[in-house]
Amino acid sequence: MSTAVDMPRFVRAKQVEALPPPNLARGPIAWVRENLFSGPFNTLLTLVVFYLLYISVPPIVKFLFIDAVWSGADRAACRADMGGRESGACWAFVREKINYFTYGSYTVSERWRVDVFFVLLALGVGWLLWLRAPRRDLGAVYFFWLFPVASYILLTGGNADFSGSFWVGFLVFGTLLIAAFASVAAILKTSVRAALIVGGGIVAVIGITLAAMDMDFGLQHVPTSLWGGILVTLLVATVGIVVSLPFGILLALGRRSKLPIVRMASVIYIEFVRGVPLITVLIMANTMLPLFLPGDMTVDRLLRPLIGTALFSSAYMAEVVRGGLQAMPKGQYEGAMSLGLNYPQMMILIILPQALRIVIPGIVNTFIGLFKDTSLVAIVGIFDVVKTIEASRIDPNWAAPTIGMTGYAFAALFYFIFCFGMSRYSLGVERRLAAGQKR
């Protein structure tokens, strides 16, 4: 024990500073060694990748930016034989045509209406996608009712000019519908008042929609044959999402239903649509829709692919929603039933709000697919972004060797910005939802 007295002599009183790690184990050099040159195989890989980048990236950058022609009035700027430069992208072409790429041939004096449509769309999308936005229920009403009606009036000019007999017919139909609701309620001995409110509400919504479409706002009529470019691309995508979400929910509920015929009908529809390419559905809508309608009825050329894409995306949406429904724990269903809720109440109040919330990433991913697929309407002759570029590419005023490449670069950029943005959003939501599940 005497050593204890001597100990302090050999014990340091002060902490010694730790030695810095060797130079090769820290800093950028160590990172490069660790991540790029950690062995002979890795070194080889890195060198190969560097070589690939060396031969591919500089020409792309050179083409897109350094050698690019940024301004000019016509093809002369982008042709070597006419005094321009033709080794780079011809952005002057995109600048000149950007209005065409945005609005198509939409009447020039009325293009502010399209701008308003873009703003309304951005508002609705923002309201629904921002998870902490106030009153998202109102947002849904806006996006699925007010916004479509307002867009219809804005873009076409409204003033559908329904005849007097149409309104008489509507009144008869409305009265009959309310009467039917009331009589069903009377037979079932439930509250007639509630039935009157529901029936009246449905008739009122339809009536207001029709009246708004009929009303003359003094807007000039713009036929759909003039629409084009980004307007049509966004329109097809928007109609796709506005229709496919409610329709997809119905199909998903049908597929999960206990009623055999309802279930079978949903399964047949979903599997049929998912088994065929979109382009065949579009061609079908284009050629067969007019056949199936009475001879005197025509379907607008733009409406046909809209119906096609909406039907198509509904099936995909249904599968996404079904995933959410299946992920709900059984206790949620049982809890709702034990509270005495009936089927619609259970779905609307308990199941769907939770199920839809967890499939937001899936819905956004489906929407990305839908957004990319809108380019297919170009094949059936609708002037979306791709088609307007195709049409401008062969404009003799802009006949130059780099025009095709420039046009596709612009299209790729346009789609990339939208799709990449949406995929980042969906990743973010996924992470947030996962954070809530983590304990």
Next chain:
Amino acid sequence: MNMGEDGVTMPAVRGLSSVQTVVSQTSPPKKSFLYDPKFRGVFYQLLLIAVVGYLFYMAATNAVENLQRARIASGFGFLNNTAGFDISQALIQFSAAGSTYGDAFIVGLLNTLVVSAIGVFFTTILGFVIGIARLSKNWMVAKVAMVYVEVLRNVPLLVQLLFWYIAVLGPLPQPRNSIEMGAGFFLNSRGLFMARPIYAADAWAIPAALLIGLVGTFIYRRWARAQQERTGQQYPVGLVTLGLVVGLPVLIWIVLALFGANPISFEVPQKGTFNLTGGMQILPEFVALLLGLTTYTAAFIAEVVRAGILAVSKGQSEAAASLGLKPGQILRLVVIPQAMRVIIPPLTSQYLNLTKNSSLAVAIGYPDLVQVFMGTVLNQTGQAIEVVVITMGVYLTISLVTSALMNIYNRRVAIVER
């Protein structure tokens, strides 16, 4: 509130027989049949049948009327009519004068299947390489793979196809200035030219050798496996497989060639003054479609592969390492079999997507099923319903058969839980 009251008072009001009241004491009180879920179910389903049936009836009567007014024939008789148009790529004999619409259908179908099959082959390789590259420890490789996936996934396939077809393959030189790529490959504005194999009379020997090799491999593998399970001794399965499947046909070829009976010779395209002669021509449309489909689908397959490999928990490879397996064995025996179970179902749906996406051929003029049948034949005959039904039926059959096989596979590989 109302409902509850009704529910309680109902039996008294309806005046059920005493026997039933006694029985129903344990079960809930009997209500009006309107509240019976079974009755409601039947009612809703009948309503659905009525609505759908009415829609179909209306569509059918309108279609009949419209077709009669437009004087368009109906039925599938048109398949036997002379086609009267040419197809740029036909795998069977096809001529405008001598072939029927039915032949055109077969040509289009074969073209679709060919481009899909070759596309599936290449996209699998590219997709696996990129998917594994995304998980690489090499930062550079992982980032490049990520950029590839993000760019390719977020640009529509149609834009990519047009890009390949018009912007990349469009500016290729005239045939007389063909780009020589070596090994008999030439590239020019008319497509890709390559050597054409010419089969001699005894060419059957090579596929026969391949078949023998395959059967031999199968038997050897079973035997080796049984031996290993019995004695623990391992046999060089890989080497023997290589020898039987590749070595045997090559050996036969060499032997036959040595005896002066070359079974397969190649006709290499020759550069003339204006054009290439001989060899095999592959249409630029085909090249563009194949490039577009392969690179686009590979981006999705890469994500599938990455997810599959990440799904195998780290404990698995650690446990394998602690058993003393070498890294190569860990990958081959532990990680890949488990990853494949996760990878294969979405991989199949990517293959299906590729097949369905090959219908975009119509945008660049490759004569696939949609372009030939839903395009030219539909326009010539006007028989929209029949043509659409047949075309959709083909794609639907491919999809349903594949997913049926997939279900069988899933049932076999699914983990059996307690």
